[in-house]
Amino acid sequence: MRIGIAGGGGTVGGRVVEAARRRGHEAVILTRGAGVDVRDPAAVRGALDGVDAVVDVLNINTLNTRRATEFFAATTAALLEAGRAAGVGHHVALSIVGVDRAPYGYYAAKLAQERLVESGGVPWSIQRATQFHDFARQMYDGARLGPLHLAPRGRAQPVDVQEVADRLAEVVESGPQGRVTDLAGPREESLVRMVRDYARAQGVRGWIPEVSLPGGLGRAQRDGSLLPGRDAILGRRTFEAWLGELGQH
Template sequence: MKIVVIGGTGLVGSQVVRNLTDHGHEAVAAAPQTGVNTLTGEGLPEVLEGAQVVVDLSNSPSFAEEDVTSFFRTSTTNLLEAEAAAGVGHHVILSIVGTDRIDSGYMRAKVVQEDLVKASGAGWSIVRSTQFFEFLSSIADSGTVDGVAHVAPVRFQPIASSDVARFVARTAAGTPLNGTIEIAGPDVVGFDEIVREHLAAKGDPREVRADAEATYFGARLQDKDLVPHGEALLGEVGYDQWRAAQA
């Protein structure tokens, strides 16, 4: 089966391509550096020729609400139109656990993307994931003021990007869900606690302060915003295993 992975050269995308290839599929990594641009439509007809599935892992270079909303609206619309013309029967996107309850511009833009996919009239699957272990350092950086990292003391269930890629690849190789699944890591932890542990493991001397006013994608958090509500598929890799693999 030919499966085109938009954003297939990135952190998750490259692993999705590898997973699909290992299972005998023709997985094509599509990105601006390979001549495929979803914002302009460049290269889409060519790369989608003969494809049965498209996995969209693209992301906006800017997280400002107007920019990211425009990105997802334009990119998704161009993709869906090109897929309809090419006869693609399954569109898969990676979204975020909490998208519909975290009040931030980025999350509202992801809802726009999800709604476009749901309304497309073709087969679709949405995989909502919790945050990746790989972004713990950047989370600390974004919350750092005067050398102190401010992180909300809420529940958190991070996941390894390798597990995300495995779930996305499995979804792409299956029949359309015409629905949404949620995925998360195996363990629920304190958000501030794991950021503190992560910085300590890296030898980063910053203090991590539990701060109920700290924001995430520009939004204040409720205790359950970053964990799945209801049933979720759980990854196999916990933080300690992931950290050991990085070393």
């Protein structure tokens, strides 16, 4: 199978490329670094010749609803338009567990992306996953008050990025299925503890106070809206295992 991977040079995408190749498929990387402007349907169309399926794991580092929505609207529309023209038989998009229960900020943009995929005219699958283990680093770096790092209160069930990549490869092979079963990590974690444990693993010994983030998304993190349901597929690698390996690199 020939698989186009939008965002194939990123954290998730690179692993999807590796997973596809391990399973005997040809991976076509769709990124600007590979010479493909993923916002331009014509450029994408040229890269999709002979492609059987597209996996979209594109990402943008912003919490701004407008910026994120504009990005996903442009890239998803281009991928779907090019996919229709090229006769792509399967469009697979990675989304986030709970986006419909917490349609705020970046999550609102991902929910809008799902709606585009559902109505895009290409047979589709959407795989929702919980946040990755690396979410602890993102929160540590992003939640700050001046020089002081903060630990946001929240409930999380982080999943290993490699397990997400392997699951996406399985979804591609299974053909279009619509919304597939959610994927999550093996157990629930405290986001406060995750952030503090990450900081300690980096040698930080200072005070990291816990805080409640404002707004709907902060509330959703605290009340469990972003946790998976009982039917979710659970990964095996724990946050603790991921954290233990950080010091080995």
